[in-house]
Amino acid sequence: xxxxxxxxxxxxxxxxxxxxxxxxxxxxxxxxxxKATDTKSTASDTFTxxxxxxxxxxxxxxxxDLESGKVIVNLYEGLTKYAADSTDxxxxxxxxxxxxxxxxxxxxxxxxxxxxxxxxxxxxxxxxFNIDRQLPPKVDDNMPYASFCFGTVKxxxxxxxxxxxxxxxxxxxxxxxxxxxxxxxxxVSPAALEKSGNNSVMETPVGTGPYKFVKWNKGENVVLVxxxxxxxxxxxxxxxxxxxxxxxxxRVLALNNGEVxxxxxxxxxxxxxxxxxxxxxxxxxxxNVNYMAFNTTTKTFKDAAARKAVAQSINKEELxxxxxxxxxxxANTILPTFMPGYDAGVQQVAYDAAASKAELAKLGIKKxxxxxxxxxxxxxxxxxxxxxxxxxxxxxxxxxxxxxxxxDWTTYKDKVKxxxxxxxxxxxxxxxxxxxxxxxxxxxxxxxxxxxxxDDATYKDMIKKALATPNGDDRNxxxxxxxxxxxxxxxxxxxxHAKTQAAYRPGVSGFVYHVTGSVFLSGVEKK
Amino acid sequence: MLKYVIKRILMVVxxxxxVSIIVFSLMRVFSPDPAPVVLGxxxxxxxxxxxxxxxxxxxxxxxxxxxYVKGAVTGDLGTSYYxxxxxxxxxxxxxxxxxxxxVAAIIFASLVGVTLGVVAAVKKNSIFDAGGTLIALVxxxxxxxxxxxxxxxxxxxxxxxxxxxxxxNVLLEPVxxxxxxxxxxxxxxxxxxxDDALLHIILPxxxxxxxxxxxxxxxxxxxxxxxxxxxxVRTARAKGLSELKVVGKHALRNSMIPVVxxxxxxxxxLLGGALLTESVFSWPGxxxxxxxxxxxxxxxxxxxIVLLVAVVFVLVNLCADLIYAFLDPxxxxxxxxxx
Numbered sequence: 001x002x003x004x005x006x007x008x009x010x011x012x013x014x015x016x017x018x019x020x021x022x023x024x025x026x027x028x029x030x031x032x033x034x035k036a037t038d039t040k041s042t043a044s045d046t047f048t049x050x051x052x053x054x055x056x057x058x059x060x061x062x063x064x065d066l067e068s069g070k071v072i073v074n075l076y077e078g079l080t081k082y083a084a085d086s087t088d089x090x091x092x093x094x095x096x097x098x099x100x101x102x103x104x105x106x107x108x109x110x111x112x113x114x115x116x117x118x119x120x121x122x123x124x125x126x127x128x129f130n131i132d133r134q135l136p137p138k139v140d141d142n143m144p145y146a147s148f149c150f151g152t153v154k155x156x157x158x159x160x161x162x163x164x165x166x167x168x169x170x171x172x173x174x175x176x177x178x179x180x181x182x183x184x185x186x187x188v189s190p191a192a193l194e195k196s197g198n199n200s201v202m203e204t205p206v207g208t209g210p211y212k213f214v215k216w217n218k219g220e221n222v223v224l225v226x227x228x229x230x231x232x233x234x235x236x237x238x239x240x241x242x243x244x245x246x247x248x249x250x251r252v253l254a255l256n257n258g259e260v261x262x263x264x265x266x267x268x269x270x271x272x273x274x275x276x277x278x279x280x281x282x283x284x285x286x287x288n289v290n291y292m293a294f295n296t297t298t299k300t301f302k303d304a305a306a307r308k309a310v311a312q313s314i315n316k317e318e319l320x321x322x323x324x325x326x327x328x329x330x331a332n333t334i335l336p337t338f339m340p341g342y343d344a345g346v347q348q349v350a351y352d353a354a355a356s357k358a359e360l361a362k363l364g365i366k367k368x369x370x371x372x373x374x375x376x377x378x379x380x381x382x383x384x385x386x387x388x389x390x391x392x393x394x395x396x397x398x399x400x401x402x403x404x405x406x407x408d409w410t411t412y413k414d415k416v417k418x419x420x421x422x423x424x425x426x427x428x429x430x431x432x433x434x435x436x437x438x439x440x441x442x443x444x445x446x447x448x449x450x451x452x453x454x455d456d457a458t459y460k461d462m463i464k465k466a467l468a469t470p471n472g473d474d475r476n477x478x479x480x481x482x483x484x485x486x487x488x489x490x491x492x493x494x495x496x497h498a499k500t501q502a503a504y505r506p507g508v509s510g511f512v513y514h515v516t517g518s519v520f521l522s523g524v525e526k527k
Numbered sequence: 528m529l530k531y532v533i534k535r536i537l538m539v540v541x542x543x544x545x546v547s548i549i550v551f552s553l554m555r556v557f558s559p560d561p562a563p564v565v566l567g568x569x570x571x572x573x574x575x576x577x578x579x580x581x582x583x584x585x586x587x588x589x590x591x592x593x594x595y596v597k598g599a600v601t602g603d604l605g606t607s608y609y610x611x612x613x614x615x616x617x618x619x620x621x622x623x624x625x626x627x628x629x630v631a632a633i634i635f636a637s638l639v640g641v642t643l644g645v646v647a648a649v650k651k652n653s654i655f656d657a658g659g660t661l662i663a664l665v666x667x668x669x670x671x672x673x674x675x676x677x678x679x680x681x682x683x684x685x686x687x688x689x690x691x692x693x694x695x696n697v698l699l700e701p702v703x704x705x706x707x708x709x710x711x712x713x714x715x716x717x718x719x720x721x722d723d724a725l726l727h728i729i730l731p732x733x734x735x736x737x738x739x740x741x742x743x744x745x746x747x748x749x750x751x752x753x754x755x756x757x758x759x760v761r762t763a764r765a766k767g768l769s770e771l772k773v774v775g776k777h778a779l780r781n782s783m784i785p786v787v788x789x790x791x792x793x794x795x796x797l798l799g800g801a802l803l804t805e806s807v808f809s810w811p812g813x814x815x816x817x818x819x820x821x822x823x824x825x826x827x828x829x830x831x832i833v834l835l836v837a838v839v840f841v842l843v844n845l846c847a848d849l850i851y852a853f854l855d856p857x858x859x860x861x862x863x864x865x866x
Contacts, residue, residue, distance in 0.1 A: 053819070057610055141574070141577060144565075144567035144569065144570070145569065147574075200611065203612065217697070218617070218621060218811060219620070219812070219816060220624075220693065220694060220811035223697055243693065244811070245692060245693075245809040246809060247806050247809070249676055250807055250808070250809060253676075253679050254692060257683050259690055410559035410560060410563055410824075413563055417572075446571060
């Protein structure tokens with residue numbers, strides 16, 4: 001053993017000397033300049049945020065991923081915006097608005113004196129241009145959220161330079177929340193779009209936001225600089241850099257080394273390392289839900305009694321604690337707790353293994369078939385297969401044999417569409433912070449969205465009515481009613497809401513890590 | 528000689544056809560439908576069907592292939608499904624990073640590998656030989672991602688000497704001339720940028736070059752041992768030449784032919800992109816990008832990169848063959864003597 005170690009010494013010594021010689025050489029020459037160790041972005045006028053992947057692009061109409069959204073919300077703005085700590089809608093580029101009594105006409109009064117980063121004027125024409133490009137006949141296949149955000153828009157009229165009127169085909173209260181979204185709705189400079197020649201600013205973004213685009217080195221970083229002509233409060237930090245660090249451990253090391261100021265995409269395994277590095281953790285509830293759905297069209301589960309009996313067999317508290325180690329919270333409702341319409345009084349089926357066993361035996365349910373996905377999802381870090389295996393264990397205890405078929409995510413979606421299952425696992429990432437976005441899933445006719453294949457006329461009416469009701473207590477109470485309705489019928493078993501997590505250097509303050517997953521950096525400061 | 532070079536370059540064509548057929552078939556057969564990835568969580572069945580139609584994915588596969596080849600010949604490799612950016616632009620944005628890293632890695636691997644190999648052969652059965660052999664063994668066996676993380680933890684996390692990843696501090700980035708940061712920094716006389724780029728490339732180059740270094744060490748040692756046992760080396764020694772001359776001039780040059788082949792092959796492989804190293808060090812090259820695109824079923828990008836790598840591989844091998852002629856004047860590239 002000793003001789004082996006002795007043999008290793010020259011090997012290690014050689015390697016070490018090569019690295020030290022190389023780094024020493026570079027360090028030595030670097031010290032001749034002012035910035036001897038400028039490998040760190042410690043300068044107080046530069047804030048570096050590290051994320052796991054490149055943005056898909058920087059044209060809000062042409063992307064659907066959070067990585068793009070994080071950059072986009074600092075470059076662009078929409079007519080409305082979310083409150084900092086909830087999904088309540090507030091004015092932004094629109095100072096105020098009025099909704100007609102029938103809920104079909106929205107008249108927005110626009111903020112005046114706002115300029116795009118290219119110096120052109122923001123006005124009613126720009127709003128019309130941006131919405132029209134996402135409506136037929138101009139909309140194209142590569143606008144993933146056009147239909148979601150503007151599918152109910154009939155026409156956009158320019159009343160005058162600072163007034164715009166949007167007519168809808170049907171009442172849709174969620175429309176105001178759609179306008180606050182970080183994708184599809186942010187307003188792009190029409191001049192920039194025309195200049196691009198292909199109706200796309202994927203790599204040349206021009207908005208009205210607190211930061212301007214400087215450059216994007218693909219796979220490496222996106223660089224923004226403060227917009228000194230911003231209409232509102234100017235950004236506190238001059239430069240913002242989004243660095244792409246794909247590997248989770250490497251991202252943590254970069255934070256601990258002081259090369260970056262903030263990271264996200266954190267999992268349980270790296271939390272200790274982050275704390276050891278003297279960094280702060282940021283944790284907030286996430287806008288998502290991780291659930292299991294019963295196929296309500298099968299013989300076994302068309303009756304609520306069978307669904308309730310199976311739901312009774314699952315110890316949700318224990319399941320969430322062991323699978324997610326505290327990084328997801330138990331879901332007692334479909335809606336996350338911060339969303340309008342959330343009601344703490346909603347009761348899901350309670351855990352009672354004995355009662356479940358008796359009821360299942362009475363109903364004669366001995367076998368069930370589950371399908372699941374093999375990969376982790378944003379709402380289920382433990383993977384669909386781990387979750388399904390846990391449920392299989394609970395069912396075994398109550399005398400039910402569960403078979404599991406596991407597929408990769410895209411194949412899984414095909415299997416869900418085919419509908420050959422008793423129970424399936426899924427989740428939902430909220431888009432606009434409106435309760436309709438979650439609860440409408442159970443009223444949707446597309447089996448890829450409504451995987452319980454739940455078809456209940458009463459529920460559909462409740463959802464339709466709530467969607468048309470103006471924001472306020474009445475609407476929220478209606479959605480709470482919808483939650484209670486499906487909870488009583490045990491159509492889904494909501495398991496958990498994954499938390500949003502980030503970590504930052506000590507001395508960093510002023511960022512807004514929004515529940516929608518967007519990160520607003522105009523208020524960020526470093527000490 | 529010229530005829531040989533032309534012939535070798537023409538050989539790229541059948542290689543490319545073969546490679547493109549294989550990649551095209553594999554991607555079409557094994558990759559999942561790109562439509563759900565591209566269109567997102569709200570896509571309806573109708574939207575997905577319409578998208579497939581506009582992308583030509585409903586055409587017979589042979590027709591798709593012919594259209595693809597037609598485009599490729601005119602320099603149009605298509606557009607990325609995911610980012611909607613031309614494939615050539617996406618690749619051009621990342622390939623310089625891969626080349627820069629591969630060059631740095633192969634320089635490290637060749638210098639250290641040949642030196643260790645020669646020392647090990649000359650001082651056979653000494654502690655130097657054992658050390659060199661051990662380094663080669665470790666280099667071949669060690670998992671690259673683990674080595675990379677260890678390097679980062681030690682040199683960045685503990686010693687705070689080197690950055691954890693990336694190509695350069697973006698605020699120091701030199702004006703783009705060639706896309707190779709170190710070269711650009713030199714060309715524009717930006718010393719600070721050069722130093723910073725050098726600091727950034729050290730750890731990824733060492734990590735990536737470790738395996739090649741080990742292979743080169745082994746190859747150099749064995750061919751050197753072979754050559755050192757030859758009669759003419761004994762004659763050279765008998766003539767009273769210094770050991771340095773014997774080893775440096777007579778033995779080394781003659782033992783280099785297989786080593787050059789190995790270096791060429793290793794360099795070709797490094798140019799194909801290094802997934803793990805690029806991932807660990809956040810190096811923005813084509814390796815990590817290729818895997819991302821495979822996972823997203825972004826077929827045009829994957830096809831484009833594979834074709835590019837095939838061309839590079841053939842050209843690198845050609846260069847290695849041409850270096851033979853320099854190292855061994857007996858080799859003549861006339862068509863008659865070939866084979």
